[in-house]
Amino acid sequence: MKHLTAAASALALLSATPALSEEVTAWRLFVSDHEKPVVHAIDAVVGTRIATFDVTAPARLYRSEAGRTVFAVQGKGDTVAAISSGISFGDHGDHGDIDVEAPRLLDIRFDGKKPSHFVDHGGDIALFFDGEGKTRIFNETDVLSGKPDVREVATAAPHHGLAVAFGDHVLVTEPNREAPDELPVGIRVVGRDGAMVGDVHACPDLHGEATSGNLLAIACADRLLIVTDKGDAPDVATLRYDADLPRGKSTTLIGGRGLQYFLGNYGPSAVVLIDPAAEDAFRLVELPTRRVHFAVDPIRAKFAYVFTEDGLLRRIDVLAGRLDAELRLTDPYSMDGHWSDPRPRIAVAGDRIFVSDPLKGVLHAVDAASFETVEAMAIEGRPFNLVAVGGTGERH
Numbered sequence: 001m002k003h004l005t006a007a008a009s010a011l012a013l014l015s016a017t018p019a020l021s022e023e024v025t026a027w028r029l030f031v032s033d034h035e036k037p038v039v040h041a042i043d044a045v046v047g048t049r050i051a052t053f054d055v056t057a058p059a060r061l062y063r064s065e066a067g068r069t070v071f072a073v074q075g076k077g078d079t080v081a082a083i084s085s086g087i088s089f090g091d092h093g094d095h096g097d098i099d100v101e102a103p104r105l106l107d108i109r110f111d112g113k114k115p116s117h118f119v120d121h122g123g124d125i126a127l128f129f130d131g132e133g134k135t136r137i138f139n140e141t142d143v144l145s146g147k148p149d150v151r152e153v154a155t156a157a158p159h160h161g162l163a164v165a166f167g168d169h170v171l172v173t174e175p176n177r178e179a180p181d182e183l184p185v186g187i188r189v190v191g192r193d194g195a196m197v198g199d200v201h202a203c204p205d206l207h208g209e210a211t212s213g214n215l216l217a218i219a220c221a222d223r224l225l226i227v228t229d230k231g232d233a234p235d236v237a238t239l240r241y242d243a244d245l246p247r248g249k250s251t252t253l254i255g256g257r258g259l260q261y262f263l264g265n266y267g268p269s270a271v272v273l274i275d276p277a278a279e280d281a282f283r284l285v286e287l288p289t290r291r292v293h294f295a296v297d298p299i300r301a302k303f304a305y306v307f308t309e310d311g312l313l314r315r316i317d318v319l320a321g322r323l324d325a326e327l328r329l330t331d332p333y334s335m336d337g338h339w340s341d342p343r344p345r346i347a348v349a350g351d352r353i354f355v356s357d358p359l360k361g362v363l364h365a366v367d368a369a370s371f372e373t374v375e376a377m378a379i380e381g382r383p384f385n386l387v388a389v390g391g392t393g394e395r396h
Contacts, residue, residue, distance in 0.1 A: 026087050026100045027349040027390030030070045032059045034342040034358050034384040039072055039083065041103045044349040044388060047365070047377050053105040055081050060385050062118040064125065064140050067389035069106075073115050073127075080110040080118075080127055082143050085389045098393025108143060110136055110150075117162035121211060124165035128173075135163035135172060153190055160184070162209060164216060164227075166234045168192050171216075171227065174200050183207055187218060187225060189234055201225055201236045205249070210262055212255030215276060217262050219250040224262075226276050242282045245272075254294070258301025259318060265291060268335065271306055273321055283321040287314070290335040295346040297353075300368060305353060307344050309335050313355055315371060325371045329364045330357045342382050349388035358382035 027044040037057050041050040057077030063070050068088045072081040086103040089096045113131025120126075120140070128135045133155040138148040153163060153170050157180045161173030169191055173184035184206040189197040205221035216227040216234075223240045241249070250264030250272060266272040268290045273283040287308055294306040296318075304316040311332050315325040333343045342358035352374065353366040363377040363386075 021394040023392060024098050024100065024395045025350065025390070025392040026098060027352075027388060028085060028087060028103065029347060029349055029354060029363070030061055030063075030083065030085070030103075030387050030389070031356065031363070031379060031383045032061050032072065032385040034058060034382040036381050037074070037077070038381070039070075039081075040379060040383070041083075041086075042363070042377070042379075044352065044354065044390065047375060049379075051103055053081075053083060055105075058384075061387045062120075063387040063389055065120045065123065066140060067391075069140055069143060070387055070389065071118055071125075071127075073118055075114050075116060075130075078111060078113055078115070078131070080115050082106040082108050082110075084144060087390050089391065089393050096391075096393045098391070098395055100395075106143065106146070108146065108148065112136065113158075116160060117209075119162060119164045119209060121164050121166060121216070126163040126165045126170070128162050130160050131158050133158040133161065133175065135161075135170070137163070137165045137170065153194070160207075162206075164209065166216070166227070167229060169197065169234055171218075171234060171236075173206055187236065189236070191233075197233050201238075207251045208253045208264070210253035210255040212257070212262055213260040215255075215260065217253055217255070217274070217276070219253050219264060221249050224250075224274065224276070239274075239276050239281060242280070245282055245284060246270075250274075254296050254304075256296050256301065256304075256318065257298040261318065263294060263296055263304050263316075263318075265294070271304075271316070273316075273318060285316060285321060285323065287323075292333055292335065292343050293345050295348060297348050297368070299348065299350065303368075305346050305348075307346055307355060309333050313346070313353070313366065327366060327371055327373065329355055329366070329373065330360065333359075342384055345384060345386045347386035347388040349390060350392075354386055354388070356383045356386055358384050 029042040029044045031040045037055045039053045057074040059072035070083040086101045112129035116130045117128040142148040157175045159175035163172040174186040176182040186200040203220035208219035218225040226237045248267035253264045262274040290309045292307045297303040311330040317324040355364045365374040
């Protein structure tokens with residue numbers, strides 16, 4: 001048997017020794033202002049501002065599924081800006097690596113008339129432009145590399161619509177051709193060649209979509225469309241509202257994380273928990289007063305949160321289908337007035353729940369375990385839309 005040399009022995013020992021690593025937790029909040037064209041990046045762990053980015057107009061914020069990018073949709077500015085969150089993860093099977101760097105405004109814009117709905121499905125992002133009736137589709141990785149390959153899918157007329165990139169297909173709204181200013185009336189499936197696959201799937205007063213696990217849900221006046229991937233083309237099924245529900249509908253949906261369900265609004269003073277696989281698919285949760293905003297907890301899967309106009313943050317036990325805790329955070333925010341008036345928004349960043357208080361210029365931080373207030377962070381202007389990105393990983 002040949003003997004290893006000293007150098008070879010050292011190399012073998014080095015390769016057999018695990019690389020030194022440390023566990024790192026990083027969470028960031030991105031906060032847009034209700035009146036000013038700025039986006040703040042906040043370190044949500046220590047509560048300090050990292051950066052402020054100037055955009056064209058006041059923005060609604062959306063994060064990608066992976067959390068590597070935050071998109072500032074500026075309907076009144078006819079553009080969408082992209083911000084690198086500075087936090088990314090690598091999957092190594094038994095653990096995930098984390099990479100943390102400074103957030104930055106990317107030198108990329110997606111221009112078009114009245115951008116509205118943003119949908120990320122598996123890393124493929126669809127931006128719908130209401131003023132054109134067109135969607136622009138691209139991949140997040142290409143955006144971060146600075147060279148997005150954008151393809152367009154057009155509809156018959158400008159309208160308030162949405163699109164979802166679904167593998168080789170695109171689901172896109174069908175406008176109300178007799179009244180284009182009204183909500184869409186259905187969904188059509190389009191292949192890469194631009195040809196429609198099958199018939200239009202009826203969805204009157206279409207508004208709102210969400211993904212949970214392998215299910216996509218689209219909200220209609222009297223039903224949900226539930227979409228799954230069947231290989232050759234998306235399979236679109238109909239889930240009608242239960243007859244014993246009060247009159248109403250969902251217009252905003254959020255997909256559960258960890259548990260497969262959807263949370264939707266339902267009338268002004270209720271939310272509805274939706275499990276398409278359950279015999280009783282719809283569970284209504286009545287609220288003591290009108291709803292302002294709601295969110296699911298991506299970390300603690302059994303909980304969701306709703307902020308009501310009396311200034312209270314309320315916790316929903318998703319499994320039990322009921323409210324189980326409440327916490328006063330702000331002065332009342334009446335839902336009377338214009339729909340776009342500045343009102344609180346919710347985002348969950350690790351072990352904290354953040355609620356914006358635009359009239360006081362404050363972000364309230366709530367401990368998710370104790371459901372008690374931790375601190376109030378002063379933010380100049382009127383902090384409004386929130387998105388959170390981050391998590392825990394190993395850094396070598």
